[in-house]
Amino acid sequence: MRTWSFLMALLALTAGCNRSQAVKAPPPPTEVGVAVVEQRTVGLERDFTARTEAVPTVEIRARISGVLEQVLFKEGTEAKKGQTLFVIQQAEYKAALETARAQLAKAQADLTRARDTSIVDRARASLDEKKADYGKAQQDVNRYKPLAEARAIPQQDLDTSVAQEKVAAAGVQVAEAALRDAQLLQRTQVQLSEAAVESARASIIQAELNMSYTTIHAPITGIIGKVMVDRGNLVGKGEPTLLATISAVDPIYVDFSVAEADYLRLAARVRLDPNAKAPANPLPLDLILADNQTFPHKGRFVFVDRSVDAKTGTIGVRAEFPNPDKFLRPGQFGRVRTVLEDRPDAILVPQLAVVEQQGAKIAMVVDGNNTVAMRPLTLDERVGDFYIATAGVKPGERVIVDGVQKVRPGMQVKAVAKAAADKPVEKPAEKPTGTPAGKAQR
Numbered sequence: 001m002r003t004w005s006f007l008m009a010l011l012a013l014t015a016g017c018n019r020s021q022a023v024k025a026p027p028p029p030t031e032v033g034v035a036v037v038e039q040r041t042v043g044l045e046r047d048f049t050a051r052t053e054a055v056p057t058v059e060i061r062a063r064i065s066g067v068l069e070q071v072l073f074k075e076g077t078e079a080k081k082g083q084t085l086f087v088i089q090q091a092e093y094k095a096a097l098e099t100a101r102a103q104l105a106k107a108q109a110d111l112t113r114a115r116d117t118s119i120v121d122r123a124r125a126s127l128d129e130k131k132a133d134y135g136k137a138q139q140d141v142n143r144y145k146p147l148a149e150a151r152a153i154p155q156q157d158l159d160t161s162v163a164q165e166k167v168a169a170a171g172v173q174v175a176e177a178a179l180r181d182a183q184l185l186q187r188t189q190v191q192l193s194e195a196a197v198e199s200a201r202a203s204i205i206q207a208e209l210n211m212s213y214t215t216i217h218a219p220i221t222g223i224i225g226k227v228m229v230d231r232g233n234l235v236g237k238g239e240p241t242l243l244a245t246i247s248a249v250d251p252i253y254v255d256f257s258v259a260e261a262d263y264l265r266l267a268a269r270v271r272l273d274p275n276a277k278a279p280a281n282p283l284p285l286d287l288i289l290a291d292n293q294t295f296p297h298k299g300r301f302v303f304v305d306r307s308v309d310a311k312t313g314t315i316g317v318r319a320e321f322p323n324p325d326k327f328l329r330p331g332q333f334g335r336v337r338t339v340l341e342d343r344p345d346a347i348l349v350p351q352l353a354v355v356e357q358q359g360a361k362i363a364m365v366v367d368g369n370n371t372v373a374m375r376p377l378t379l380d381e382r383v384g385d386f387y388i389a390t391a392g393v394k395p396g397e398r399v400i401v402d403g404v405q406k407v408r409p410g411m412q413v414k415a416v417a418k419a420a421a422d423k424p425v426e427k428p429a430e431k432p433t434g435t436p437a438g439k440a441q442r
Contacts (some may be wrong), residue, residue, distance in 0.1 A: 017378035030411065033402030033418035034366050038348045039395035042383050043339040047288065050256035053318075054247030054330035058220055062088060062236035062243055063213045068229055073227045078217040078326065079246060083202050086216040086243055088235065090161060093214055104200035114186065123182040127175035134168035195426075222248040231368035247330055252323040254299065256288060256336050257314035265340045270301045285319050288335040299321040299336070348386040349377065353399035363393060364400040364407055366415045372400070374409045 064066070070087035073079055140161040148158035218224070223248040235241040258266065269283045285299035298321075305316035319336060321328070353363045354377065361377040377392035394401065400407065402418055 005289045014344065017410070028198055029414045030403065030406050031416055032366070032400045032404070032407060034415045035353065035401045035418060037389075037393050037399060039345055040348065041271060041342065041344045041348050041392060042348070042388075044343055044381050045337055045342045046262055046340050047335040047337050048256040048258060048317075049332050050254045050287070050319075050336045052328050052330055052332045052334070053253045053255050054222070054249050056220055057245065057247040057330065058209065058222075060216060060219070060222050060224075060244045060246060061087065061243055062086075062216070064093070064210050065112050065234065065236040065238075066090075066214065068231050068233055069355055070242075071227055071231055073224060074245075075224065077224065077363055077439065078224065079224045081218055081221045083218045084215055085218055085224070087420040088214040088216070090214045091210045093207065097204065097211050100203035100207040104197065104204055106375060107196035111190065111197055114189035114193040117186065120182045120186055121181065121280070123175070126315070127172065127179050128169040130168065130175040134165070134172045137161065137165035137168040145441050156284050159420070168281065176426040177212035216243070220246060221247050222246045223329070225233040233326045249326050249329065250290040250329070251320045251335065252275055252328045253302070254317070254319045254321060254336055255308075256317055257312065258317050260308050260313050260315065262340055263308075263317075266338070272302065284339060285321075286337040287321055290333055295321065295328070295334075297324075317421065343381070343388060345382075346385055346388045347390075347395055348383065348395060349389045349399060350401050351382070351385045351387060352401040353404070354387055364404050364409075365393065366398045366400060366413060370413050372407045372409055372411045374415055 066088040068086060069089050072084050074088070079085065144153060144158040144161045147153045148155050171243075220379050224244055227244055228242050229235055235243065266283070283301065285301070287295035287297075287299060289295060299319040301317065302320045303316075305320035308315045334425070349363060356366070357364050361379055363377055365373045365375050367373060375385075377394045378390045380388040380390050398415060400413075403413075407413055
């Protein structure tokens, strides 16, 4: 019994010692994820909300009235320039064309007759005849006058010859007036006939135009939309009826607005003045579609508006993108991404490492002894999942990106390397085509 009590006391004493040792043992260090602060040259990017536009876009309308007889294309497909799209009833316009041609033939015949000089020739011959009679009468007067003075002939014969001379002179005047009338009449008839010919020719041109309007061709190469009027309907009565709309989509244009501050950073690399020297490194553009996929073809600036909108503080910009597969259509929304500026030797702090504390930005840094220290940060632009730090950390230092809520300055931690996020792409060496780098955001 005494031995049993001794054993129980010994066991109790041993258990107490073990508990005391367990309490006094220090806890293991807290495990945190860290990332290394890097330094590299990055491109500062911006995304601009954009919308695709087709230029040119043409509304196809009926320019004459008639029944729509044929639709010779499939909606939503590409139509080539000059391709026949619609045919309007032609019988009425064919008849009008034939009538105009007949009127031209009649006017030409009238002109030929008006140019006939027979009437003028007869008037001129009559004038010559009257002049001959007048000359003979003058000769008679001249011959009779000395004879009458010598009383070789009766005075009555002289008086008769003088009267005949006056009659002959009046006949010449009448013949001259008749010749002038005939000439005036001929000129008038010729002018009227020539005017009729020109009018008939104009009627033919108009009839031919109306006839040509009955067959409607594609004015440009592009994607044609739905037919707005079914076959058999009367179109063009009173107004030019809209039949369909066609849009050129290769290349396709993208319109967006740029803040004034961003435009000032872009202006040096956007030279659209035709008289200015083109930039050595044209600024390429990426188009991010609504499904966050990047359009495979690069774009370029083609237009900057003349002024900044005073209400919004933005300026309109247009870009051009190749669209050989006709994949993009007018009216699509997306984002245009471009590099505003290249930032050399930027110190990059992961976004996950940045904590806001009492209005200031801080990061927890783990030194070589795995001790935590708090650093206030001065941050600049955000580049993808990183911030550019201008003060507070140095390249190569480790910052906590996972578990920052579990630590405090001075703690010993177990640092486990982790990827901060998608790393910004380092800005490559300049090439003739220029390639945007980094994933900058506002």
